[in-house]
Amino acid sequence: AGTDDEKMTAAxxxxxxxxxxxxxxLKLPDRDVTLTAPVTxxxxxxxxxxxxxxxxxxxxxxxxxxxxxxxxxxxxxxxxFNSVDIDYAVLxxxxxxxxxxxxxxxxxxxxxPESMHSTIAAYRSIHALGGSIKSxxxxxxxxxxxxxxxxxxxxxDGIIKNFTFNGNEEITxxxxxxxxxxxxxxxxxxxxAIGFAxxxxxxxxxxxxxxxxxxxxxxxACPGMACTVSSTTNFYANRFNFALKKDRFMTATADGFHAxxxxxxxxxxxxxxxxxxxxxxxxxxxxxxx
Numbered sequence: 001a002g003t004d005d006e007k008m009t010a011a012x013x014x015x016x017x018x019x020x021x022x023x024x025x026l027k028l029p030d031r032d033v034t035l036t037a038p039v040t041x042x043x044x045x046x047x048x049x050x051x052x053x054x055x056x057x058x059x060x061x062x063x064x065x066x067x068x069x070x071x072x073x074x075x076x077x078x079x080x081f082n083s084v085d086i087d088y089a090v091l092x093x094x095x096x097x098x099x100x101x102x103x104x105x106x107x108x109x110x111x112x113p114e115s116m117h118s119t120i121a122a123y124r125s126i127h128a129l130g131g132s133i134k135s136x137x138x139x140x141x142x143x144x145x146x147x148x149x150x151x152x153x154x155x156x157d158g159i160i161k162n163f164t165f166n167g168n169e170e171i172t173x174x175x176x177x178x179x180x181x182x183x184x185x186x187x188x189x190x191x192x193a194i195g196f197a198x199x200x201x202x203x204x205x206x207x208x209x210x211x212x213x214x215x216x217x218x219x220x221a222c223p224g225m226a227c228t229v230s231s232t233t234n235f236y237a238n239r240f241n242f243a244l245k246k247d248r249f250m251t252a253t254a255d256g257f258h259a260x261x262x263x264x265x266x267x268x269x270x271x272x273x274x275x276x277x278x279x280x281x282x283x284x285x286x287x288x289x290x
Contacts, residue, residue, distance in 0.1 A: 004033045012041065019044055028055045028084060036064040044076040051083040060089040066128040067092065067200035067223035077210040085218040086204070090122040090129055092197035092223035093250040093277075096171055101185035106161075106175040108151075108185070110192060113247040117168040123196060124165055133160055135195035135277060136173060138186055139249055151186065155198065193249035195277060197223030203252065206232050214240045219251065226252035226276065234264040241272045242280075249275060256280040 002010075011026055018024045023046035030052030039057065041047065057070050070086045073079055096110030112120055123130020138150030146152075153159040153175070163173045171194070175183055186192075203222030206212050210233045218241045219226050226242050229235045242251040256276040259266050266283055273280040 005035055005037060008033070008035060008039060012039070015047065016044065019047060022046065023048070023078070025050060028052070030054045032056050032058045034058045034060055034089070035070070036060050036068070038069045038072045041071075041073040041079070042075055044073075044079065046078045047076065048080040048082070049084060050080075051085070053083070055083060056085040056087055058087055058089055061129060061223070062090050062122040062126060065126065067197050069201040069203060069205060069224070070219075070222065071204040072207075073205070073209055073212070074207040075209070079206075079209060079212045081214045081217060083216045085220070086222065087220040087245075088222065089118075091116060091119045091221055091248070092200070092253045093135075093193055093195040093221070093248070094119055095247050095249050096173075096192040096194050098186050098188055098190040098192070099170070100188070103183065103185040106177070106180060106183055107172055108192075109166075109170060109172040110194075111170055112168070115247045120165060120168040120171075124168070130196055133163055133173070133194060133196060134198035134253065135193070136160065137193045137195075137249075137277075139191045139193065141190050144191070144249070147190070149184075151183075151192075191249060193275075193277075195250060195253045197253045198277070199224050199254050202226070202228045202254075202258075204228070206230070206235065208232065210234060212236065214238070217241070218243050220245050221248070221250075222252050224253060225255040225258045225278075226273075227257050228255075229257070229259040229262055229266065231261045232259075233262065235259065235262060235266045237268045237271060239270050240268070242274055242276060243272065244274050250277055252276040252278075254278050255282050258282045258284075260284040 025048040136153040200223040202225040
């Protein structure tokens with residue numbers, strides 16, 4: 001009995017207790033594991049987190065009341081993650097398909113795929129999730145790549161004036177008058193990726209760790225960078241994919257991999273990084289002073 005959050009917390013505590021006597025494996029069930037808080041690991045030395053063919057951490061931000069990450073690991077050594085997928089019950093980014101646009105009103109109306117209607121319901125009821133559009137990107141309807149010369153609106157640019165939902169099935173976005181000269185009304189059936197998160201929380205993060213291995217994992221969505229690695233020595237990712245699912249045009253709503261202040265090796269191999277909002281792979285080195 002108990003929620004998946006409660007079971008996960010208890011399992012981590014038990015693993016931590018046993019880890020004092022040597023390496024330990026945390027075996028996850030072969031199903032969706034619904035969580036409202038990140039899997040938080042701290043102070044481990046020799047931990048295997050292993051899933052099965054269908055293991056997926058399904059992060060429920062509606063129950064959390066805001067955007068949260070999926071995995072947080074810090075101050076740990078010799079961490080291994082195998083066959084653990086990550087997705088979000090409330091998607092940080094949705095897809096809009098243009099049904100009409102009005103050049104004089106500077107507005108675009110888009111239908112929303114049925115698979116995302118429950119996400120819109122959460123946006124409409126929880127301001128922390130659906131209160132503002134963080135990004136709006138026009139895609140080419142033939143190639144499914146960002147449209148050359150198309151609309152790219154970032155929250156900080158102040159281009160978007162407002163937006164309204166028509167039930168859970170449709171959204172209308174209106175642009176500021178200052179955007180009028182650049183606005184080209186997109187044609188019917190043009191797809192857009194609409195992000196309601198950007199740098200809110202990384203999907204997976206490793207901080208002050210040593211010898212981290214991630215293999216055979218998929219991340220399908222997250223409300224920020226997909227995987228951040230900071231102040232860590234030796235990070236290895238093999239077959240760690242950021243992958244699109246049906247109806248979606250965005251995986252991470254910010255960078256894919258973002259590594260900073262790391263030592264030793266950062267190796268990312270045999271991985272497919274699809275449709276991240278910003279840099280797919282960003283590895284920084286050095287120190288900056290201000």
